Amino acid sequence: MSIKLNNYRLKGILLLFILTGISAAHAEDGYRLWLRYDAISNKSLAQSYRSAISQLVFPARNPVLDAAKKELRSGLKGLLQHQPAEVKTATGNALVIGMPQNNSLVAGAQFKTVLNGLGTDGYFIRSVATGGKNCLVIGANTDKGVLYGVFNLLRLLQTNKPIDHLNTADQPSVTYRILDHWDNLNRTVERGYAGFSIWNWHKLPEFIDPRYLDYARANASIGINGTVLNNVNANALSLTNQYLVKAAAIANALRPYGIRVYLSARFSAPIEIGGLKTADPLDPTVKKWWADKADEIYRLIPDFGGFLVKANSEGQPGPQSYGRNHADGANMLADAVAPHHGIVMWRAFVYDNNVPDDRAKQAYNEFKPLDGQFRSNVIIQVKNGAIDFQPREPFHPLFGAMPKTALMLELQITQEYLGFSTHLVYEAPLVKECLDADTYSAGKGSTVVKVLTGKMNPDLITGIAGVANIGTDMNWCGHPFAQANWYAFGRLAWNPAQTSTAIADDWLRMTFSNSQTFVADVKKFMLQSRENTVNYMTPLGLHHIMAATGHYGPGPWDNNLSRADWNPIYYHKADANGIGFDRTTQGSNAVGQYAPQVRDAFNNLAACPDIYLLWFHHLPWNYKMRSGETLWNELVDHYYRGVDSVRAMQQIWNRMGTYVDSERFTEVQQLMNIQLNEATRWRDACVQYFQTFSNMPIPAKYPRPLHPLQYYKDQRFNFVPGTGGSN
Ligand code: BDP
Numbered sequence: 169m170s171i172k173l174n175n176y177r178l179k180g181i182l183l184l185f186i187l188t189g190i191s192a193a194h195a196e197d198g199y200r201l202w203l204r205y206d207a208i209s210n211k212s213l214a215q216s217y218r219s220a221i222s223q224l225v226f227p228a229r230n231p232v233l234d235a236a237k238k239e240l241r242s243g244l245k246g247l248l249q250h251q252p253a254e255v256k257t258a259t260g261n262a263l264v265i266g267m268p269q270n271n272s273l274v275a276g277a278q279f280k281t282v283l284n285g286l287g288t289d290g291y292f293i294r295s296v297a298t299g300g301k302n303c304l305v306i307g308a309n310t311d312k313g314v315l316y317g318v319f320n321l322l323r324l325l326q327t328n329k330p331i332d333h334l335n336t337a338d339q340p341s342v343t344y345r346i347l348d349h350w351d352n353l354n355r356t357v358e359r360g361y362a363g364f365s366i367w368n369w370h371k372l373p374e375f376i377d378p379r380y381l382d383y384a385r386a387n388a389s390i391g392i393n394g395t396v397l398n399n400v401n402a403n404a405l406s407l408t409n410q411y412l413v414k415a416a417a418i419a420n421a422l423r424p425y426g427i428r429v430y431l432s433a434r435f436s437a438p439i440e441i442g443g444l445k446t447a448d449p450l451d452p453t454v455k456k457w458w459a460d461k462a463d464e465i466y467r468l469i470p471d472f473g474g475f476l477v478k479a480n481s482e483g484q485p486g487p488q489s490y491g492r493n494h495a496d497g498a499n500m501l502a503d504a505v506a507p508h509h510g511i512v513m514w515r516a517f518v519y520d521n522n523v524p525d526d527r528a529k530q531a532y533n534e535f536k537p538l539d540g541q542f543r544s545n546v547i548i549q550v551k552n553g554a555i556d557f558q559p560r561e562p563f564h565p566l567f568g569a570m571p572k573t574a575l576m577l578e579l580q581i582t583q584e585y586l587g588f589s590t591h592l593v594y595e596a597p598l599v600k601e602c603l604d605a606d607t608y609s610a611g612k613g614s615t616v617v618k619v620l621t622g623k624m625n626p627d628l629i630t631g632i633a634g635v636a637n638i639g640t641d642m643n644w645c646g647h648p649f650a651q652a653n654w655y656a657f658g659r660l661a662w663n664p665a666q667t668s669t670a671i672a673d674d675w676l677r678m679t680f681s682n683s684q685t686f687v688a689d690v691k692k693f694m695l696q697s698r699e700n701t702v703n704y705m706t707p708l709g710l711h712h713i714m715a716a717t718g719h720y721g722p723g724p725w726d727n728n729l730s731r732a733d734w735n736p737i738y739y740h741k742a743d744a745n746g747i748g749f750d751r752t753t754q755g756s757n758a759v760g761q762y763a764p765q766v767r768d769a770f771n772n773l774a775a776c777p778d779i780y781l782l783w784f785h786h787l788p789w790n791y792k793m794r795s796g797e798t799l800w801n802e803l804v805d806h807y808y809r810g811v812d813s814v815r816a817m818q819q820i821w822n823r824m825g826t827y828v829d830s831e832r833f834t835e836v837q838q839l840m841n842i843q844l845n846e847a848t849r850w851r852d853a854c855v856q857y858f859q860t861f862s863n864m865p866i867p868a869k870y871p872r873p874l875h876p877l878q879y880y881k882d883q884r885f886n887f888v889p890g891t892g893g894s895n
Contacts, residue, residue: 196829198643201386201651202678205246205326209682213328217248220304220331223262224252227270231424232311236318239385240265243322258303263321265306265314273298274307282337283309289393289426290339291317295332304331312393312426313339319389327677338663341621344511344547344576344631345661346394346430347387348476349638352892353406358399359582359719359890361589362639362646367397373417380418383638384425390658394428396633400478400515402432404440407461416468423471430473430513435497436485437461448490449500458504466508474510475501476549476633481518494518494534495541502543511629513576514542516550516566521731526749526756527738528554532565536761540572547574547629552602554758555739557585557635558711559702562770562780563602565761567616568609568624576631577602577620581653583637584719586701588889589646590842592817593701594694596656596668603664608763617664632661647839648832651679652694668695686827693817700817702779704810704847705854708803709748709783712739713854718888721846722853725881740782742861746789747799748782759784789862800864807851808870814840814847853880 208214221244228237245251258264268275268283282292291308306317320338324331350358351365368377387395397415398406405411419429438444438457448454465472479486479497487497498514505512519530531554542548548570553561557580567575579599586593603617610624617623622630634657637645645651656671672691680686705722706713713736715723727737741749751758752771759771769775770784778794781787791799818840825833852873855866860877 196831198648198651198832198835199382201382201644202326202655202675203243203322203385203389204678205243205322207249208247208325208328210328214248217325217331218250220261220302221248221250221252221263222260223255223258224265225255225258225262225271225273226265229270230311232315232426235385235388235424236265236311236315239315240318240322243325247322247325258298258301261302263304263306265318267308267310267314271307273303273305279305279307283307285339286313286337287339289313289316289391290337291320292337293317293321293334294336295334302332304334315388315426316391323389323674323678327674328682340391340662341617341664342576342630342632342661344394344473344513344629344633345392345658346396346473346513346631346633347392347581347636347638347657348396348400348432348578348633349636350399350401350582351397352399353403353411356892357639357890358401358892359580359584359635360637360639361582361889362637362641362644362650364640366638366640367418369411369414372414376417376421379640380421381425384422384427386644386654387427387658388425390655391662392658393426394430394473395422395636396430396432396476396513398432400432400476401482401484402434402478404434404437406431407433407437407465408441409464412465412468419469419472428471428473429469430476431465433475433477433501434485435477435479435487436489446490447485449487449492449497450490455500455503458501462504462508462510466510472505472508472510474505474512474545476513476515477501478515478517480520481515493538495538498546498548499541499543502546506543506545509545511545511547512543513547513549513631513633515578516548516564517556517578519733521733526751526758527733528749528751528758529756529761532569532761535566535573536569538573539570542573544574544627545629547576547631549576549578549631549633551578551580552599555711559585559698559706560598560601560709560779561711562783563605563607563616565758567605567619568607568614568763569761571609571625574628574630575619576633577616579632579634579657581634581637581657582890583650583653584890585705585714586698587705587843587846588720589637589641589650590839590846591701592647592649592694592697592836592840592843593653594649594656594668594672594697595653596660596671597695597698599656599660600664600668603660606766608765612765614763621664632664634661648679648836649694651675680832681827683827686824689820690824693820696813697817700810700813700847702810703806703813704850707806707810708778708799709780709785710740711783712736715885718885718891720885720888721883722850722857722880724854724857740858741786742858744861744863746787746791747803747858747861748786749784750786751784755786789864798864800858800862801867803858804855804866804870807855811844811847811851814844818844848874849880853877856880 228234266274288310291313294305308314355365436447438447442457478484480488502512516531519527550564550566554564605616607614652675655675659671672694676687713724715721716726716729724736727735732738759767789800793802856877
């Protein structure tokens with residue numbers, strides 16, 4: 169008896185050991201992102217996958233194909249607990265992967281047409297019966313296409329999709345799909361909320377942090393093919409040989425995953441590191457300096473992507489400092505990289521405190537007259553809205569207004585204005601709102617996405633950029649759900665037609681669980697989450713009312729920064745008569761920058777959507793809304809609704825413990841508590857502040873604010889992340 173008991177005890181200890189071993193190997197700290205590759209729990213499904221992929225034909229003779237093969241092998245091993253036999257020619261059910269030049273099946277006549285339409289990055293996946301066996305073929309014209317195809321197959325397995333009758337072909341809708349890192353050489357990250365920069369400049373070039381490879385894998389899995397390593401507020405030192413050698417080491421690490429490296433270039437670098445007296449773009453010595461610099465860079469990084477430039481904006485130097493315009497500056501750099509097939513991404517985020525005009529109008533005013541004057545390897549990088557990555561903005565009027573100029577969309581993945589990394593905000597709906605907006609620039613249906621994807625002018629290069637939310641935090645993005653924004657960015661850059669729902673669905677399955685209940689419930693609140701945040705921060709078209717310093721929390725009363733257009737009161741214009749920025753034809757006439765149909769829709773109160781109301785109109789507090797309520801009551805209602813929806817989200821999440829590992833479950837719970845507190849602060853601060861102008865009561869049905877207005881005004885937050893350590 170006692171021997172038996174000991175035996176049980178031993179077995180128990182052994183079991184415990186194995187279990188802890190397993191969980192330690194897979195500590196769910198979020199590091200694995202959406203590439204977790206845990207065994208598929210549905211046994212019969214896993215078995216059917218195994219028998220469909222009993223053999224593998226995958227000749228891999230270069231670094232990109234090697235990377236794809238390695239990923240496939242580790243994915244299959246994890247998901248199916250199985251390694252298919254590798255064969256030269258399939259003799260059973262097989263996965264056959266290749267390009268026409270290295271695989272006779274892919275080279276066959278049946279795939280000619282599909283391959284012709286795939287371009288460089290596309291791929292097809294097709295189930296075919298050949299010689300009595302079933303083969304699943306992934307084919308592409310290039311190794312990169314193969315890489316993307318492999319990741320797509322893995323996604324199908326990870327999300328438990330059928331793979332027996334596949335017939336898909338896919339290719340990206342834009343050429344340049346880029347992450348912009350606002351990372352400084354000292355490893356602080358401007359507007360970064362997930363730790364320090366992942367680029368370890370001090371230890372480069374010798375030390376290649378394994379994170380670089382996982383970063384590359386994650387990006388390749390969603391189709392991202394470029395990364396700008398350094399902040400747009402650039403330090404000229406990043407263009408010195410000392411740092412270029414380090415950038416080259418990163419480029420080498422990322423290359424097998426199809427990712428090219430770009431650098432933000434400080435326009436005055438010829439003076440700062442080149443010893444020249446001027447950075448005038450028309451000066452021959454300056455031109456030569458940049459041409460030589462480009463040659464030097466390409467010697468170190470043969471596939472260097474090009475430059476990103478923030479010029480004459482927020483104190484950055486630029487061509488205007490020399491009486492030249494943006495085209496002069498961009499073209500000079502474009503000429504320097506053109507012989508190497510590089511591009512210049514020139515930002516349109518410009519506004520000038522000395523120009524007594526609505527900030528929302530200034531980018532258009534400066535860039536529109538230059539339409540058609542940029543070199544063909546220049547792409548103008550335009551933020552989704554005309555102010556600055558706000559929780560909600562109408563689309564930027566430059567989209568559609570420069571038909572002869574390549575424009576790329578700039579999005580902000582990092583949540584500078586969306587609650588940093590403590591608020592759960594799924595950004596795909598925000599992105600879609602911009603992509604689907606109709607510019608009417610060439611009649612109905614001239615959507616932003618058509619402009620971006622070259623449908624309006626096929627001669628132009630195309631791209632989408634997102635400001636990264638990545639740092640050294642173990643889970644990369646600070647909030648487990650912030651990973652969804654990195655993920656969704658890549659998926660939408662690849663294919664803007666995908667829905668927010670479909671992307672959330674995939675991400676949840678890959679990141680957490682394939683359980684129907686889990687996916688359905690959590691997806692629902694993800695899709696709602698951005699609207700929640702708009703409600704408790706900036707409802708009805710309000711914008712830029714966050715605390716002026718550090719942009720953390722509400723600060724609608726702030727009015728002490730040196731520039732008028734950095735202060736919240738500039739934007740909400742609340743007074744005894746009402747609230748909102750009059751951008752109508754009677755006001756700043758920012759509406760006049762849109763095509764007539766859009767202009768009229770925004771200009772006329774009867775047509776202006778409620779979501780943009782106070783963006784375009786200054787209205788009295790008792791203005792009667794569509795709902796029949798006064799503007800004041802409706803504003804208050806949005807703030808309260810926003811907070812309530814955070815609570816609703818918490819309630820759903822609290823039921824999800826059985827589907828999620830305890831680490832991430834608890835982490836999200838704790839972050840949601842922070843979000844609830846901060847949302848409540850936003851609500852109570854804003855409602856009471858605006859009440860000082862409206863002099864109208866908070867309707868009795870709502871709970872009273874937790875503290876008086878002065879309490880919120882008096883709060884100071886030191887060391888807010890993302891400000892480079894300056895406060
Ligand atoms: C603003 C950020 C600032 C950036 C700027 C930009 O607050 O840190 O430098 O955008 O895009 O939103 O250049």
